Amino acid sequence: xxxxxxxxxxxxxxxxxxxxxxxxxxxxxxxxxxxxxxxxxxxxxxxxxxxxxxxxxxxxxxxxxxxxxxxxxxxxxxxxxxxxxxxxxxxxxxxxxxxxxxxxxxxxxxxxxxxxxxxxxxxxxxxxxxxxxxxxxxxxxxxxxxxxxxxxxxxxxxxxxxxxxxxxxxxxxxxxxxxxxxxxxxxxxxxxxxxxxxxxxxxxxxxxxxxxxxxxxxxxxxxxxxxxxxxxxxxxxxxxxxxxxxxxxxxxxxxxxxxxxxxxxxxxxxxxxxxxxxxxxxxxxxxxxxxxxxxxxxxxxxxxxxxxxxxxxxxxxxxxxxxxxxxxxxxxxxxxxxxxxxxxxxxxxxxxxxxxxxxxxxxxxxxxxxxxxxxxxxxxxxxxxxxxxxxxxxxxxxxxxxxxxxxxxxxxxxxxxxxxxxxxxxxxxxxxxxxxxxxxxxxxxxxxxxxxxxxxxxxxxxxxxxxxxxxxxxxxxxxxxxxxxxxxxxxxxxxxxxxxxxxxxxxxxxxxxxxxxxxxxxxxxxxxxxxxxxxxxxxxxxxxxxxxxxxxxxxxxxxxxxxxxxxxxxxxxxxxxxxxxxxxxxxxxxxxxxxxxxxxxxxxxxxxxxxxxxxxxxxxxxxxxxxxxxxxxxxxxxxxxxxxxxxxxxx
Amino acid sequence: xxxxxxxxxxxxxxxxxxxxxxxxxxxxxxxxxxxxxxxxxxxxxxxxxxxxxxxxxxxxxxxxxxxxxxxxxxxxxxxxxxxxxxxxxxxxxxxxxxxxxxxxxxxxxxxxxxxxxxxxxxxxxxxxxxxxxxxxxxxxxxxxxxxxxxxxxxxxxxxxxxxxxxxxxxxxxx
Numbered sequence: 001x002x003x004x005x006x007x008x009x010x011x012x013x014x015x016x017x018x019x020x021x022x023x024x025x026x027x028x029x030x031x032x033x034x035x036x037x038x039x040x041x042x043x044x045x046x047x048x049x050x051x052x053x054x055x056x057x058x059x060x061x062x063x064x065x066x067x068x069x070x071x072x073x074x075x076x077x078x079x080x081x082x083x084x085x086x087x088x089x090x091x092x093x094x095x096x097x098x099x100x101x102x103x104x105x106x107x108x109x110x111x112x113x114x115x116x117x118x119x120x121x122x123x124x125x126x127x128x129x130x131x132x133x134x135x136x137x138x139x140x141x142x143x144x145x146x147x148x149x150x151x152x153x154x155x156x157x158x159x160x161x162x163x164x165x166x167x168x169x170x171x172x173x174x175x176x177x178x179x180x181x182x183x184x185x186x187x188x189x190x191x192x193x194x195x196x197x198x199x200x201x202x203x204x205x206x207x208x209x210x211x212x213x214x215x216x217x218x219x220x221x222x223x224x225x226x227x228x229x230x231x232x233x234x235x236x237x238x239x240x241x242x243x244x245x246x247x248x249x250x251x252x253x254x255x256x257x258x259x260x261x262x263x264x265x266x267x268x269x270x271x272x273x274x275x276x277x278x279x280x281x282x283x284x285x286x287x288x289x290x291x292x293x294x295x296x297x298x299x300x301x302x303x304x305x306x307x308x309x310x311x312x313x314x315x316x317x318x319x320x321x322x323x324x325x326x327x328x329x330x331x332x333x334x335x336x337x338x339x340x341x342x343x344x345x346x347x348x349x350x351x352x353x354x355x356x357x358x359x360x361x362x363x364x365x366x367x368x369x370x371x372x373x374x375x376x377x378x379x380x381x382x383x384x385x386x387x388x389x390x391x392x393x394x395x396x397x398x399x400x401x402x403x404x405x406x407x408x409x410x411x412x413x414x415x416x417x418x419x420x421x422x423x424x425x426x427x428x429x430x431x432x433x434x435x436x437x438x439x440x441x442x443x444x445x446x447x448x449x450x451x452x453x454x455x456x457x458x459x460x461x462x463x464x465x466x467x468x469x470x471x472x473x474x475x476x477x478x479x480x481x482x483x484x485x486x487x488x489x490x491x492x493x494x495x496x497x498x499x500x501x502x503x504x505x506x507x508x509x510x511x512x513x514x515x516x517x518x519x520x521x522x523x524x525x526x527x528x529x530x531x532x533x534x535x536x537x538x539x540x541x542x543x544x545x546x547x548x549x550x551x552x553x554x555x556x557x558x559x560x561x562x563x564x565x566x567x568x569x570x571x572x573x574x575x576x577x578x579x580x581x582x583x584x585x586x587x588x589x590x591x592x593x594x595x596x597x598x599x600x601x602x603x604x605x606x607x608x609x610x611x612x613x614x615x616x617x618x619x620x621x622x623x624x625x626x627x628x629x630x631x632x633x634x635x636x637x638x639x640x641x642x643x644x645x646x647x648x649x650x651x
Numbered sequence: 652x653x654x655x656x657x658x659x660x661x662x663x664x665x666x667x668x669x670x671x672x673x674x675x676x677x678x679x680x681x682x683x684x685x686x687x688x689x690x691x692x693x694x695x696x697x698x699x700x701x702x703x704x705x706x707x708x709x710x711x712x713x714x715x716x717x718x719x720x721x722x723x724x725x726x727x728x729x730x731x732x733x734x735x736x737x738x739x740x741x742x743x744x745x746x747x748x749x750x751x752x753x754x755x756x757x758x759x760x761x762x763x764x765x766x767x768x769x770x771x772x773x774x775x776x777x778x779x780x781x782x783x784x785x786x787x788x789x790x791x792x793x794x795x796x797x798x799x800x801x802x803x804x805x806x807x808x809x810x811x812x813x814x815x816x817x818x819x820x821x822x823x824x825x
Contacts, residue, residue, distance in 0.1 A: 069730075154726055273655065
């Protein structure tokens, strides 16, 4: 009964989404107020139906209704309750429903949270979101219905993919999707502005908090996925340039460019068409990410069940949405002129370079991700693009960007007056260099080169970010949340650069075979293998190794790297044994049983790796704080005549 | 040219690449088994329904047949089971079951309840024969010719359409 109710609710949601799109777009077009008003109930109704459908699927999982094919494929009677809930988005159909649910949440937040928007504008925004929702609902109902029955019912289910039976990965998709979907809001704002034919600074002020929030979600989502890969996959890194990782990273890079470009549009009324374009691209890349993961065009650890028919649908949707948006852009954007100019050393110009470098970085990632596909398409054979490509091509634009950020924060709007502000820039730069030298030669003991450069840049960014807030505090000036958030995010970026550099340069790694009682020294620590023990879980069995870590005879920790075999899918999962210390992680993954009590072990000592994820969380926190700035909540529609198409703004 | 058209043009190129990419997925989805065109691995395994008479794959020499890898724990196997039962009733092509890493009693109960499409079911409790065949997930179905050569491999549940096109038609054509 519940699955049928959920299915029915989805159909109703589809109809309401169509109404939402129609009233939202047609109402303002012909200036009919009643139609514009009707978009609100349609939106609310759609959200209620989507929540109902989602709740029905959750209930089917919790109640282990194996007469539902999707439940039978992704749950098992031995699966703990928490993972039964996470199993809802454990595969394609449910992930889509989660996507739709989050879109409905964002849409409701816009409908009821952004009450200061003029009615015709908010109707258009909701109308565009209605189209997006309609597309995804249609996709779900036509190709990926999670409520299909399995007759006769299965006695028991196939269980959730063991890879996904983990707290971090259970939370990874909701956060990631919340970010992806959040960019739909910025996208809808951009389309609405183009339909209106005007884009002023108020528009940017409306758009900024939504974009910041979406970006913060995406940041946490990516960081969680990366953290999970570290302790679960047993390879011991934080980023692998896997196509699916890249699919989430591209919208992040463009989203980062967008929040900076929006700042310029907000403060100075510049970069208008550029900001619009970034809004479109950020969401397009989110859609592309969905396409790449779900269609099977790229081979990745994530493409569990790819289906070309689904790919064709998403591609069609992508062409309609993105093609339509870009066509509208080609038509409308030329009318939006930014009249004001700015000097070469002004903040505008630093942010312009920031944007250019971020877009270059996103383009290199894009190229590397699609290269295998392009080479396949042209019949050039199979091509594999890995870290040898991504690391250097990504660093090339990113390192100068860090330097520009450290300097650019001190430039004023319009006229740079950098000469007057050169003291803090130079002083922080010198201190940072001293810190980097001390770290490289004093603490870590050598291997300068790129590490020295990037450690210095990271430290410079941290110190440079602190100058302005400290100055404000000393002079007793107010500290708006936008500035607190920005400072935090920039410090976090500096910390990120430092920790990534330390991990990349100073990791010590050994793959060894040890018998019981044998030990090996890695990075100044002694790892002694004390054999293995059996472990038993609710739906798996396995073994864990016992590894005693000591330093100069002092015991430090006992690690238990695990290997689990999940009953139903018969797959083996590793759980690394990790001891986190203030400055480094001690990491042991259990390899193969080599016989006669010998096991292969992967042992790593990774400095600062925790700070990689901590920095990402700080960045996201900065985004949230900035999004909550009062300025955005009090931004009202201007009473003045709006800056019309072609008139241009003089800020 | 209007520079604001450039993003649209770039997107058109990307869409074409993706479109061609997706057409290729159809062929990529069929993970070409290295076994195709080669002799199927020979095996002798216990017979699920007749413990007295082990199943020997060489007994199939001289006939076309399909080897279907299944298990009661496999949901997709349940999905394709109806197709297989109907195929046996139509008597088109003999099907040999390879019961993979399964519990014997549940397998017998499954066939009793849902119908038995198999001329014989070989029990691969350890999964060793499945490894020889390169099976990486059930269901998988192999088409083997009278000389014992693997002609085709299908991954995932069989639909009647796929069965007719890729198995029955191929066997009849040669």
